Amino acid sequence: MDEPMNNPVEQPTPRSTGVLTRIVRIVGWTSIVVGVLILGFVAQQLFVTTWFAQQNQTALTEEVEERFAAAETTEIEYVPQVSVTNPGDTNAGTGGTIVEGGSGSVTDEDAPLSPQKRSLLVESTPEPGAAFAVIRIPTIDRLKDGWVVVEGVELRNLKNGAGHMPRTPLPGQPGNAVISGHRTTYGAPFHELDELNPGDTIEVDTVLGTHVYEVRETIIVQPSELWVTEPRDGAWLTLTTCHPKFSSRQRLIVFAELIDGPNWETIYA
Numbered sequence: 367m368d369e370p371m372n373n374p375v376e377q378p379t380p381r382s383t384g385v386l387t388r389i390v391r392i393v394g395w396t397s398i399v400v401g402v403l404i405l406g407f408v409a410q411q412l413f414v415t416t417w418f419a420q421q422n423q424t425a426l427t428e429e430v431e432e433r434f435a436a437a438e439t440t441e442i443e444y445v446p447q448v449s450v451t452n453p454g455d456t457n458a459g460t461g462g463t464i465v466e467g468g469s470g471s472v473t474d475e476d477a478p479l480s481p482q483k484r485s486l487l488v489e490s491t492p493e494p495g496a497a498f499a500v501i502r503i504p505t506i507d508r509l510k511d512g513w514v515v516v517e518g519v520e521l522r523n524l525k526n527g528a529g530h531m532p533r534t535p536l537p538g539q540p541g542n543a544v545i546s547g548h549r550t551t552y553g554a555p556f557h558e559l560d561e562l563n564p565g566d567t568i569e570v571d572t573v574l575g576t577h578v579y580e581v582r583e584t585i586i587v588q589p590s591e592l593w594v595t596e597p598r599d600g601a602w603l604t605l606t607t608c609h610p611k612f613s614s615r616q617r618l619i620v621f622a623e624l625i626d627g628p629n630w631e632t633i634y635a
Contacts, residue, residue, distance in 0.1 A: 499514070527548065538574050538628060570603065
């Protein structure tokens with residue numbers, strides 16, 4: 367007669383093993399949730415903000431066209447600075463002064479000691495956040511058809527893509543006009559700014575007309591180096607954006623000089 371088989375007795379799971387399993391599960395699910403949130407944040411920054419910026423550009427295009435149609439231009443007196451270098455030298459000091467009156471004096475040989483006053487076209491300063499210009503860069507696909515520029519460089523302004531720094535001249539005026547833009551979010555208008563080379567052109571439309579700039583130099587600076595926004599002799603456009611891509615550790619700066627436009631002859635000739 368066979369002996370009856372005894373059922374195996376299950377050994378209880380050590381308490382420490384159960385706790386460890388629960389901890390691993392909690393950590394695993396937490397990691398998954400955090401990963402999903404991070405991916406969602408990245409998607410929101412790269413795609414959602416770009417979608418909203420593009421929608422805003424449509425509205426801003428209508429706004430800037432209305433400004434072009436309605437805004438008035440005026441002429442003021444401007445005296446270019448005497449150049450001490452050879453004509454045509456791009457490093458010549460060609461800054462000037464807006465004056466209320468006065469005229470240049472001459473020598474016995476009728477050579478002017480200081481240039482005669484000239485007429486400089488100007489436009490009214492746009493209100494903060496207002497669309498007032500369109501920037502185009504033919505060598506950059508996303509900018510070859512133009513991107514509307516608004517007044518201001520605060521976050522709420524740059525959400526629309528590109529902003530003009532207040533207290534710097536408007537494009538087409540003597541000095542150093544500064545325009546900033548995002549590189550990876552909110553339409554990323556300056557995403558390929560590092561691809562610009564000396565000799566490339568940048569066009570900016572304002573109420574006055576089209577101002578054509580030629581790239582002279584591209585540099586990388588620290589965020590604290592505000593000298594890049596300071597006044598310059600002649601008429602310049604300075605573009606600024608974050609560097610490297612997906613980081614704000616540094617700034618990419620493009621310097622471009624006016625080579626054509628409504629005020630070019632007044633400033634340089």
